[in-house]
Amino acid sequence: MSIALPPYALSLGLSVDRLEDGAPVLLMPFAPPVVGRPGFVHGGALGGLLEMAAFSALRARFSGDDHPRLKPINVSVEYMRGARERETRAVGIVTRLGNRIANLEAIAWQDDRARPVATAWMNVLIDRD
């Protein structure tokens, strides 16, 4: 299974670590493009990672000739703790997949998945026009 990541995801240094219930676990290394204040991952990079994880989980639900355009409607990110100088992982969960709307969640963590650095929920429009 190949998962195509868009230019923005590659700019963040993202790669697919493994699959989890069909959803890619994305890996973001600690490198200059994601650094915010010294020693910490930028909140915007974490938000971008969470959105990419959520989108990738949704994208993985479509196969064959079914390739709808996926348009973000909104996202809400909660930041729980500072993300430090090490790699961050994130995975998305498709909470509900309708014909036109998908409800998604995503979680990002570093050493301990039970201690997330940030989580997000998203609504995405599924556009088949």
Next chain:
Amino acid sequence: MAQTEWPTFDPARFIEALAGRHHSGLLDLRYERHGTDWVELSIPYAAHLVGDPESGVLASGPILAMMDMATSMAIWVKGGRFRPQATLDLRVDYLRPAAPGNRVIGHGECYRVTRSVGFVRGQAHDGDPDDPVAHVVGTFMFMDSMA
């Protein structure tokens, strides 16, 4: 814990100091202007920030990151000083895709500051402020007011 006295906050110099470095460098984040309780930043259109190669539309992440910065800095201009703070939450409504090729301008405003929390809101547009691409609301927690 004694409160640290932070220097007067200058948003243009703050962005200048980050220029070309770290996440701000990836976005090529630029200072536009500011008022007593707001800051405007911008990101030029760039192929490496695209989220959908078919349409060439920018990913939503760079807009989220710019609005995180613009709203965060709005708290510092309102207070007149830099203070260490952390984003608690940030909600973004993506009203429409930004037009490929256009730079995106982010206007962040701080509308309330309490002892521990700064409340912010803002909008992003790609040329016409009356036709925004995104609307945001968020909160920041001050790290120097923690017991």
